[in-house]
Amino acid sequence: MDQQTSRVDVGIVGGGPAGLMTALLLKRRGISAAVVERRSQEAIRTTQRAGILEAPTVDMLVDAEIGSRVLTEGHEHEGTVLSFDGVQHRIDFQELVGRSVWLYPQNEVFRDLATAWQAEGGEIHWEADDVAVEGLESEAPVITFTDAAGEPGRIEAQLIVGADGSRSMCRRLIPDEVRTDYFTSYPFAWFGILCEAPPTAPELIYANSEVGFALISQRNEDITRMYFQCDPDTDPESWSEEAIFDHIQQVLGGEEVVQLKRGRIIEKTVLPFRSYVCDPLTHGRLVLAGDAGHTVPPTGAKGLNLAFSDVRALVPRIVEFLEGLTGGEGLTAGADDVGSGPGAPADLTAPLRRYSATSLDRVWKAQNFSWWATNLLHRAPDEDEFAHHRRRGEFRAITGSVHGQAYFADSYTGWAGDRHD
Template structure:
């Protein structure tokens, strides 16, 4: 097979890249080791920055998001038994976020790809990337017991943290930065109305909690738990009881419980790979960076990568210019590190750490008190949460 861009990974990053390239008349084949149903079963983020919303519109897949997504103009932070609202819309000059589950976003992209008759090969094995440091990169894989090869101009590594693309880069050519946090998030998804019409971030003496949502009838809740905890140790009743203990009185009164649709524990880490371009192969999304979910930046940073990469490839094919692909890594990393900083900072601010003594607790409380009772402090939170401008500080 021959194509212009071979995309490894059919998650949101790979599908969005494929859609943007298709609209620009650039051929791409996507290969994915899992089935389409498995990709859709992943329970992931649901808060989209304005940049991500605009990019989905640009890709022509935003119609259902605007019909069914929930536009949020603010969120609440609970600490010391008191709620404080961050009015994002007011503090950022009219910017908002959209609550729209990653599963739904992925479905929209899959449907658009199917409708356009574009090639996506699911359930492949033994994927390998070759000669990406040459002018003729290749991708090989196995499907139904047969060997296949894709000749291409470029390879886009959208295959996640454990994917083959980053793993294929010589260790001497890559620098990795990582911080592992000493706790995880126990998440529960339920077909129950949300406890509040906006998200609630909770800093309690018992640990962090987050009250989130996917729709007006489906809720997503999280609890900070030790890394030693196992999902099967947490019954639904135990989860709901612990959540009640971390909420305030109004939250406990308004909480509607029910059977879980899904429960899982996700460890938290900060991770960045530098650079993100290796010859004619580019990393995007989780293949290049991971953030703690506290700041809702993972999917949004991946979308920004895809925006930069699609623009660079379109510029290469339409204008015969290498400028975009040459600057891809630098442009992405400047935005990524700002997202990593906010996610790390917000995680530090809202969680209780195992070795956190009285001094650290008092300093955390003092910082929260300043941020939430100062317009300048609240604006810092709001500006980062809605997403910094696409080309923020790129001079």
């Protein structure tokens, strides 16, 4: 073995939440892993993304002893506010389904995971270039890359986890004749801002009006995250600070409904969104996790949580797969072990296919909720008056009934009893 070659059980492409959480949980099971990440730590840590964690996601961080900052610095939200044409309705998660969500930005989740992985001596190559995966149909898959110093690197593994986000290179390694891509797009995007302002309200406000959607989220006591619906081709610089806040205030309703807290805008981005699912999430010695296998529009706050639920489902199946390789007793032949009749060799990748089926089951539930919430809360550019009033009727059906509210609360907080482990 030369200096640039590592041999591990599992090679992971992508050092985002899915990749790092997988690496850490595998290590807890005595399984070695190495991670290759294209970006720098600083670049990932300073990119604004998710903010809402479901309770099982929080439990995973705490149970894996990754740190308790999520509990000390995160904020529990026992409900959220839905607003339509300036009329607000609070959805009380605790009262309706007995669960909360936590506001803890993805930047902090990433920081906790990266700190833990590196503090425990985990192998990770930041700023890797030319990342490639070979040998997926062999017994010895390999990740090759050029490291930050320009030196070639090589990771030899038994299995590769593709956790390389929504533009996944790994996903394209599943042959076209095996892979089905399910996809839909939307005629709008989110204009996101980060501004120096205190929270406008104690909980998130999802608002809709005749001029479209806005979300008042949070970051901390001094910084606020807000979004509003825009055309996907919008140039962020074409909106002045004043125009942005006036528009968001208009979506929320008048100042007598809620007074928007304004402040200097420190970041503006336009975020087109789409729904995508790759089926299956595995092929040969490759398995996909997180956004690499599926993306959702951010309205339902599901993306990061799906990445974590993938990892929860995946890690036990990787253990089973590796035990199968060594003839361990942990390999249980499942009903989907096609061709493994009496005398036939066991299909070693069956646990990985079971992971794919389990994960996709949850993914489609999340796709449905994210699609539904997006269409409920946004105004399509070609929406006519009938469609607007129909949507208001749907909104009233949700907010005006305890059953409708419970549907929203159950979905938003992550579905009771839907744990994989």
